[in-house]
Amino acid sequence: MLGRGEAVTVEAARNILNFSYIPPEPEKEEISLYEALGRVLAEDIISETPLPEFPRSSMDGYAVFASDTFGASEQLPAYLKISGEIVMGEAASGPLSRGQAIAIPTGGMLPDGADAVVMLEHTQILNVGELEVVRPVAPGENVIQPGDDISAGEAAFTRGHRLRPQDLGALAGIGITRAPVFKRPKVAIINTGNEIVPAEKAPRPGQVRDVNSYILAGLVRRAGGVPVLKGIFRDEFGPIREAMGSAISECELVAITGGSSVGTRDLTEKVINDIEPGIIVHGVSVKPGKPVIIGIVSGKPVFGLPGHPVAVAVCFELFLRPLLKKISGEIDPLEALGIPGARVVEARMSRNYSSVPGREDHLGVMLKLEEGELWAYPVLGKSGLIFTLAKSHGTAVIPADRPGIAKGEKVIVRLFD
Amino acid sequence: MLGRGEAVTVEAARNILNFSYIPPEPEKEEISLYEALGRVLAEDIISETPLPEFPRSSMDGYAVFASDTFGASEQLPAYLKISGEIVMGEAASGPLSRGQAIAIPTGGMLPDGADAVVMLEHTQILNVGELEVVRPVAPGENVIQPGDDISAGEAAFTRGHRLRPQDLGALAGIGITRAPVFKRPKVAIINTGNEIVPAEKAPRPGQVRDVNSYILAGLVRRAGGVPVLKGIFRDEFGPIREAMGSAISECELVAITGGSSVGTRDLTEKVINDIEPGIIVHGVSVKPGKPVIIGIVSGKPVFGLPGHPVAVAVCFELFLRPLLKKISGEIDPLEALGIPGARVVEARMSRNYSSVPGREDHLGVMLKLEEGELWAYPVLGKSGLIFTLAKSHGTAVIPADRPGIAKGEKVIVRLFD
Numbered sequence: 001m002l003g004r005g006e007a008v009t010v011e012a013a014r015n016i017l018n019f020s021y022i023p024p025e026p027e028k029e030e031i032s033l034y035e036a037l038g039r040v041l042a043e044d045i046i047s048e049t050p051l052p053e054f055p056r057s058s059m060d061g062y063a064v065f066a067s068d069t070f071g072a073s074e075q076l077p078a079y080l081k082i083s084g085e086i087v088m089g090e091a092a093s094g095p096l097s098r099g100q101a102i103a104i105p106t107g108g109m110l111p112d113g114a115d116a117v118v119m120l121e122h123t124q125i126l127n128v129g130e131l132e133v134v135r136p137v138a139p140g141e142n143v144i145q146p147g148d149d150i151s152a153g154e155a156a157f158t159r160g161h162r163l164r165p166q167d168l169g170a171l172a173g174i175g176i177t178r179a180p181v182f183k184r185p186k187v188a189i190i191n192t193g194n195e196i197v198p199a200e201k202a203p204r205p206g207q208v209r210d211v212n213s214y215i216l217a218g219l220v221r222r223a224g225g226v227p228v229l230k231g232i233f234r235d236e237f238g239p240i241r242e243a244m245g246s247a248i249s250e251c252e253l254v255a256i257t258g259g260s261s262v263g264t265r266d267l268t269e270k271v272i273n274d275i276e277p278g279i280i281v282h283g284v285s286v287k288p289g290k291p292v293i294i295g296i297v298s299g300k301p302v303f304g305l306p307g308h309p310v311a312v313a314v315c316f317e318l319f320l321r322p323l324l325k326k327i328s329g330e331i332d333p334l335e336a337l338g339i340p341g342a343r344v345v346e347a348r349m350s351r352n353y354s355s356v357p358g359r360e361d362h363l364g365v366m367l368k369l370e371e372g373e374l375w376a377y378p379v380l381g382k383s384g385l386i387f388t389l390a391k392s393h394g395t396a397v398i399p400a401d402r403p404g405i406a407k408g409e410k411v412i413v414r415l416f417d
Numbered sequence: 418m419l420g421r422g423e424a425v426t427v428e429a430a431r432n433i434l435n436f437s438y439i440p441p442e443p444e445k446e447e448i449s450l451y452e453a454l455g456r457v458l459a460e461d462i463i464s465e466t467p468l469p470e471f472p473r474s475s476m477d478g479y480a481v482f483a484s485d486t487f488g489a490s491e492q493l494p495a496y497l498k499i500s501g502e503i504v505m506g507e508a509a510s511g512p513l514s515r516g517q518a519i520a521i522p523t524g525g526m527l528p529d530g531a532d533a534v535v536m537l538e539h540t541q542i543l544n545v546g547e548l549e550v551v552r553p554v555a556p557g558e559n560v561i562q563p564g565d566d567i568s569a570g571e572a573a574f575t576r577g578h579r580l581r582p583q584d585l586g587a588l589a590g591i592g593i594t595r596a597p598v599f600k601r602p603k604v605a606i607i608n609t610g611n612e613i614v615p616a617e618k619a620p621r622p623g624q625v626r627d628v629n630s631y632i633l634a635g636l637v638r639r640a641g642g643v644p645v646l647k648g649i650f651r652d653e654f655g656p657i658r659e660a661m662g663s664a665i666s667e668c669e670l671v672a673i674t675g676g677s678s679v680g681t682r683d684l685t686e687k688v689i690n691d692i693e694p695g696i697i698v699h700g701v702s703v704k705p706g707k708p709v710i711i712g713i714v715s716g717k718p719v720f721g722l723p724g725h726p727v728a729v730a731v732c733f734e735l736f737l738r739p740l741l742k743k744i745s746g747e748i749d750p751l752e753a754l755g756i757p758g759a760r761v762v763e764a765r766m767s768r769n770y771s772s773v774p775g776r777e778d779h780l781g782v783m784l785k786l787e788e789g790e791l792w793a794y795p796v797l798g799k800s801g802l803i804f805t806l807a808k809s810h811g812t813a814v815i816p817a818d819r820p821g822i823a824k825g826e827k828v829i830v831r832l833f834d
Contacts, residue, residue: 109622166807166809195506204508205508205526213589218581386566390584
């Protein structure tokens with residue numbers, strides 16, 4: 001059923017894709033920091049200011065000259081003159097003199113001269129503004145020095161970093177309230193099939209509602225992309241060719257879903273080849289998803305996905321999600337450490353499952369806890385059935401080098417987020 | 418430093434909170450399915466239609482009466498009359514008669530009478546519209562029956578389910594293009610401190626830029642809530658009291674950040690108590706985050722968070738994130754299975770770290786791969802330093818019952834998403 005070309009392994013398909021396509025530098029834009037959550041930095045960020053900008057107390061207490069407290073103890077306290085108090089958010093009115101102490105709250109700015117803070121607990125106020133100090137402090141003790149958090153000229157973040165909540169805070173802290181980020185990749189979604197009607201329409205006999213637009217739009221959004229819905233097309237060359245042409249010029253990636261019958265698959269190939277004979281993968285040894293076509297057309301990746309929703313979802317995870325990450329300009333430090341991009345758990349298979357050697361199988365599974373152990377129950381169904389995915393907690397992968405999995409064996413389950 | 422009340426363990430604080438506060442039923446709204454990704458269903462969804470609505474072929478081939486093929490083999494084929502072809506998206510013009518076969522594509526609607534599909538590969542067209550069938554098919558073979566995916570009257574999803582991409586597809590498949598969802602919880606963020614200036618302003622000596630608004634807004638969004646920024650307030654009773662009052666009436670949860678010095682913490686307590694003496698937790702044995710105050714005021718949870726950004730983030734993970742999940746109406750099936758809500762990895766500690774028995778420590782760590790093993794390097798710094806979090810890949814938790822962790826021991830690291 002594969003027509004021209006042979007199905008290759010998932011790994012081979014990935015390698016071919018990586019070899020054939022190097023994403024161009026994404027376009028940049030500058031946006032408000034409040035809108036930057038989850039966006040990818042387009043530039044290295046160098047802090048222009050030290051943080052903190054001034055020495056700050058990390059305790060409630062008294063700012064002092066550390067040397068004035070040397071040797072102080074319960075038996076032999078040091079006595080200092082209280083010169084006033086530091087007001088939060090303001091600099092001291094003048095420098096501290098030797099023999100003086102000034103009250104300071106946590107986060108307060110040390111006056112010139114002071115080089116340490118004595119904790120409130122280690123002091124006692126005597127009459128007429130005299131302070132008794134019963135423990136010595138070392139220079140710098142209980143003080144956060146200028147630049148302790150980040151120094152001026154230091155790299156705060158590198159280009160390719162995806163911004164998390166704490167990163168927004170860190171950028172705000174150094175005064176960067178507009179962030180240079182890469183534009184999000186636009187993904188064109190073209191759905192084909194004479195039988196497909198918009199989901200809000202009542203299908204006539206023989207017709208089915210559009211499911212794939214919703215799944216793909218959701219998956220693209222989750223992967224940080226912008227779905228561009230090109231609409232539903234009948235299996236006719238002209239309109240699909242036109243949609244594909246505009247999709248390629250407008251978007252960074254194109255996904256066209258179609259039936260997996262010979263005819264509609266051939267049509268997708270024909271449309272792609274009419275633009276450029278750029279098909280690089282003609283089918284992958286994976287279940288579901290085998291009939292997937294991958295091409296590079298006008299320098300953009302184009303995926304011909306089977307029409308079955310479960311196959312669409314599996315192909316997305318295998319190929320589109322990692323590709324979108326690259327296209328978005330993200331450099332993920334955890335990926336380099338071999339940490340999976342999704343939550344995974346280990347579970348025991350609830351039943352025997354036989355696969356075909358050389359083929360990678362993706363199984364929707366429901367998890368159950370039995371006697372303290374997680375079990376993976378395959379949610380079986382013909383691959384076109386969307387509710388197998390809706391009822392699943394995640395997918396178990398049966399690797400290509402395994403003929404199957406026996407009941408009770410452990411499998412890795414990738415959880416849906 | 419805790420003022421009134423004693424610090425309790427993290428678990429005790431959670432128990433007190435769960436005991437004192439039961440979220441009310443969230444308000445509902447109906448939204449477009451395209452906007453419903455990540456939202457929580459406010460109603461059970463019962464499918465009004467079976468899916469598929471008609472028997473569909475799962476293969477390219479010929480729809481037949483199965484009994485017409487019984488006994489067919491290469492040696493003794495069955496011969497059927499080809500009555501035409503099923504057009505995708507349309508019903509057959511009439512029923513199939515015994516002895517007939519009709520060409521059908523994958524996904525095509527079986528005509529009345531036909532009860533199975535013979536694969537194309539097991540047939541051959543003879544002259545003048547006669548089909549040779551070399552293998553028998555059983556009734557129902559290669560056919561997806563009406564209701565195989567979901568039947569009419571069956572529960573598609575239950576209230577409290579958070580919608581994933583495949584769920585949007587499943588809902589579209591049964592014609593539900595507007596989804597009844599719970600409104601997202603609104604979280605008021607009040608920042609206090611005489612030293613705090615908006616991030617876009619240049620701070621004068623003694624002043625620092627607002628960091629917590631950005632961190633909290635990002636964390637709230639990530640948790641599915643809507644941040645409502647009430648602004649930055651000086652440490653004065655009146656304006657904070659007013660902001661708190663409006664926050665409580667507008668929002669489902671209030672977070673007020675302030676300094677951890679005695680004075681500002683007392684002010685937060687005073688403001689809360691002026692509305693209602695509803696403080697239920699006066700400090701938690703956790704580092705950082707110890708001075709956190711938790712109250713229930715006018716039936717809404719109010720968190721008095723320390724001003725230190727790292728403590729804000731830790732308190733959010735410990736208390737606000739799980740609470741927001743509850744307030745949002747979500748029922749998470751994976752939580753019931755004991756699966757952590759975030760990606761976690763195991764890593765070896767790069768150095769000795771000593772804690773205090775009875776206190777839970779949260780450490781920002783950077784992960785490194787060394788000789789095939791993950792190592793967790795604590796990013797140390799005084800807890801007010803935001804870049805310790807920005808440089809971390811996740812947090813390691815030193816449980817309260819451990820006096821510390823030795824170099825080389827394994828810790829669980831919760832990764833930031």
